[in-house]
Amino acid sequence: MTKLSPVLSANWDEKDSFTIEGYKRHGGYKAAATALGMEPDAVIQMIKDSGLRGRGGAGFPTGSKWGFIPQGDNKDHYLVVNADESEPGTCKDMPLLLANPHVLVEGIIIASYAIRANHAFIYLRGEVVHVYRRLLQAIEDAYAAGHLGKNIGGKGFDLELTLHAGAGAYICGEETALLDSLEGFRGQPRLRPPFPAIAGLYAKPTVVNNVESIASVPAIINNGLEWFQAMGTEKSKGFTLYSLSGHVENPGQFEAPLGITLREILELSGGIRKGHQLKFWTPGGSSTPIFTAEHLDVPLDYEGVSAAGSMLGTKALQIFDETTCVVRAALRWSEFYKHESCGKCTPCREGTWWLVQMLHDLEAGKGTEADLEKLLDLCDNIAGRSFCALADGAVAPIISSLKYFRDEYLEHQRNGGCPFDPVASTNFAAVNS
Amino acid sequence: MSDKDFISFSQEQIATMDKIIARYPRSRSAIMPLLHYVQSLDGYVTPRGIEKIAEKLELATAEVTAVSTFYTQYLTKPAGDYHVGVCVNTLCAVMGGDAIYESVSEHLGIGNHEVTKDGKVSLERIECNAACDYAPVVMVNWEFYDNQTPRSVNDLVDAARAGNPPAPTRGPNKLRTWRENSAVLAGLNDGLANEGISAGEASLRGLKIAKDKK
Numbered sequence: 001m002t003k004l005s006p007v008l009s010a011n012w013d014e015k016d017s018f019t020i021e022g023y024k025r026h027g028g029y030k031a032a033a034t035a036l037g038m039e040p041d042a043v044i045q046m047i048k049d050s051g052l053r054g055r056g057g058a059g060f061p062t063g064s065k066w067g068f069i070p071q072g073d074n075k076d077h078y079l080v081v082n083a084d085e086s087e088p089g090t091c092k093d094m095p096l097l098l099a100n101p102h103v104l105v106e107g108i109i110i111a112s113y114a115i116r117a118n119h120a121f122i123y124l125r126g127e128v129v130h131v132y133r134r135l136l137q138a139i140e141d142a143y144a145a146g147h148l149g150k151n152i153g154g155k156g157f158d159l160e161l162t163l164h165a166g167a168g169a170y171i172c173g174e175e176t177a178l179l180d181s182l183e184g185f186r187g188q189p190r191l192r193p194p195f196p197a198i199a200g201l202y203a204k205p206t207v208v209n210n211v212e213s214i215a216s217v218p219a220i221i222n223n224g225l226e227w228f229q230a231m232g233t234e235k236s237k238g239f240t241l242y243s244l245s246g247h248v249e250n251p252g253q254f255e256a257p258l259g260i261t262l263r264e265i266l267e268l269s270g271g272i273r274k275g276h277q278l279k280f281w282t283p284g285g286s287s288t289p290i291f292t293a294e295h296l297d298v299p300l301d302y303e304g305v306s307a308a309g310s311m312l313g314t315k316a317l318q319i320f321d322e323t324t325c326v327v328r329a330a331l332r333w334s335e336f337y338k339h340e341s342c343g344k345c346t347p348c349r350e351g352t353w354w355l356v357q358m359l360h361d362l363e364a365g366k367g368t369e370a371d372l373e374k375l376l377d378l379c380d381n382i383a384g385r386s387f388c389a390l391a392d393g394a395v396a397p398i399i400s401s402l403k404y405f406r407d408e409y410l411e412h413q414r415n416g417g418c419p420f421d422p423v424a425s426t427n428f429a430a431v432n433s
Numbered sequence: 434m435s436d437k438d439f440i441s442f443s444q445e446q447i448a449t450m451d452k453i454i455a456r457y458p459r460s461r462s463a464i465m466p467l468l469h470y471v472q473s474l475d476g477y478v479t480p481r482g483i484e485k486i487a488e489k490l491e492l493a494t495a496e497v498t499a500v501s502t503f504y505t506q507y508l509t510k511p512a513g514d515y516h517v518g519v520c521v522n523t524l525c526a527v528m529g530g531d532a533i534y535e536s537v538s539e540h541l542g543i544g545n546h547e548v549t550k551d552g553k554v555s556l557e558r559i560e561c562n563a564a565c566d567y568a569p570v571v572m573v574n575w576e577f578y579d580n581q582t583p584r585s586v587n588d589l590v591d592a593a594r595a596g597n598p599p600a601p602t603r604g605p606n607k608l609r610t611w612r613e614n615s616a617v618l619a620g621l622n623d624g625l626a627n628e629g630i631s632a633g634e635a636s637l638r639g640l641k642i643a644k645d646k647k
């Protein structure tokens with residue numbers, strides 16, 4: 001049985017965990033001091049050797065990403081932290097920043113020093129005012145304590161850190177759209193190459209990393225490689241935050257070594273809500289193909305989830321029981337992608353519109369079996385033919401739900417509408433509120 | 434409300450804009466916080482706000498408008514003092530968000546992106562707000578109201594209209610107005626960061642289990 005391993009969340013139950021005093025009581029800012037005493041390249045090498053992979057969805061090795069930044073090029077370098085957290089189901093970075101914003105600030109100091117950046121940015125989604133407050137206060141307190149600004153820790157390293165609020169656009173989580181947004185444009189993805197490591201923010205070498213990736217760095221510096229590598233699996237090292245939501249007895253954040261299974265998390269947390277059974281779930285947000293009860297023992301690491309036909313993504317475990325209509329779920333997610341399509345390329349802009357139309361009809365019982373083929377055909381013409389990965393995410397719930405629940409789509413037609421009672425799936429179904 | 438209702442920006446407000454611009458290596462990057470700031474002053478993105486931002490950043494007004502209209506948080510008409518966002522993305526919708534939206538919409542007699550006649554409450558169907566472990570989620574002025582029901586949200590808006598909204602679940606001790614919170618998003622520290630809890634019950638679930646097992 002895999003055990004939980006709270007690292008990032010270890011102090012969240014303390015009243016002042018978000019203050020600089022609360023953070024320092026647990027050794028906060030020691031890792032930054034250690035790192036600033038190392039050669040920058042040695043810091044990059046250490047993160048490479050640790051095996052830390054990006055926690056924003058794609059799992060790219062963090063140290064390698066840092067290593068791509070050209071050195072000695074006499075250009076400004078930038079670190080941009082992706083705190084846009086908008087992938088449906090994903091809810092790990094916001095509680096982390098509410099409870100412990102300083103661990104991100106410390107990670108930013110270390111990462112910026114390693115890649116020789118003197119200005120870093122946090123791009124925070126705009127719809128979370130209290131998270132903004134906590135981060136802003138943490139940054140101001142870090143400046144006042146000499147952890148940011150000029151000549152940090154007397155080591156000759158200068159770093160400015162700017163907090164930037166988005167304004168409600170899922171696409172700005174895509175790293176190149178994020179950079180355009182941060183430069184003051186509409187947030188639309190850029191053609192790659194050039195990659196951000198060569199031409200990122202203001203066309204300068206830039207690292208874009210997820211909040212959790214950067215926040216994991218101080219613990220690695222403090223505790224060493226062996227400690228980190230003792231957790232996780234062969235190619236997916238370390239600990240990570242799994243976010244359990246939906247029809248479970250006890251939803252929440254579970255920090256565990258990579259490779260834990262949903263069955264284990266459910267056993268630890270109290271299982272599916274009483275009297276109900278697991279029907280389908282997402283391993284890593286709505287853009288990752290859904291799983292069913294047959295996937296309860298899939299190791300939730302990058303390789304394990306891929307091998308089973310989905311993606312680890314953001315580790316957003318959204319759980320739905322037998323009261324949930326899968327067509328309704330697919331339709332609602334499709335409406336999300338349609339709303340969030342940035343409009344830059346035709347297959348996605350027009351295609352997501354058509355997906356919603358067809359799913360509406362299917363949900364209303366007005367579809368036919370031939371429409372299911374048409375729907376899949378449409379998906380084929382969107383995925384892989386669009387400019388960015390938003391479109392691939394848009395078809396994931398549809399293709400995967402058709403794979404496992406084809407007959408449920410047809411049942412809508414036979415029934416002349418949705419056969420489910422939406423009240424039964426609410427969490428106040430029995431309470432009569 | 435027309436643009437004539439607004440007198441020109443004060444010297445102090447213009448100085449604040451200059452400070453916002455100074456945070457960035459290139460001035461154009463300040464467009465988003467400046468739009469949040471305009472919303473904090475005017476209640477939405479006003480024509481005079483667009484013009485001022487364009488002047489400050491040496492852009493055409495059309496360029497500023499193009500950016501402003503791309504992002505859903507920038508409004509083209511005034512929000513209520515209490516802007517209520519009901520999450521209707523799949524997980525919240527299924528857990529009760531759809532029922533909450535229907536109920537509060539009927540209760541207030543307004544639909545998506547509409548404002549009550551007294552200007553107090555506006556309503557919006559919102560996407561996943563990164564709080565799914567607290568579903569169904571409602572955001573008021575972009576503060577978290579966790580684990581809601583149709584009844585709790587109807588009570589919430591009634592109390593808000595009476596000038597006495599309940600405190601957010603994970604937020605400051607007292608709910609601020611939509612304009613006040615827009616100023617925070619422009620980067621103006623309101624000094625409330627230390628209010629409220631570190632983490633809600635769901636955020637602590639794994640930690641608690643790990644400690645109990647020890």
Ligand SMILES: Cc1cc2nc3c(=O)[nH]c(=O)nc-3n(C[C@H](O)[C@H](O)[C@H](O)COP(=O)(O)O)c2cc1C
Nearest residue numbers: 054055056082084085086173174175209210213389
């Ligand atoms: C549509 C779309 C939305 C995304 N949203 C986010 C997000 O909210 N947060 C995030 O960290 N990465 C997001 N990503 C992934 C980023 O593009 C990028 O891979 C990531 O920030 C890199 O950080 P990492 O290497 O530390 O994981 C998104 C990607 C796409 C295609």
Ligand code: SF4
Nearest residue numbers: 342343344345348388
């Ligand atoms: S795939 Fe969609 S979101 Fe991505 S660039 Fe094309 S239109 Fe924009």
Ligand code: FES
Nearest residue numbers: 520525561562565
């Ligand atoms: S689905 Fe509502 S907060 Fe995530």
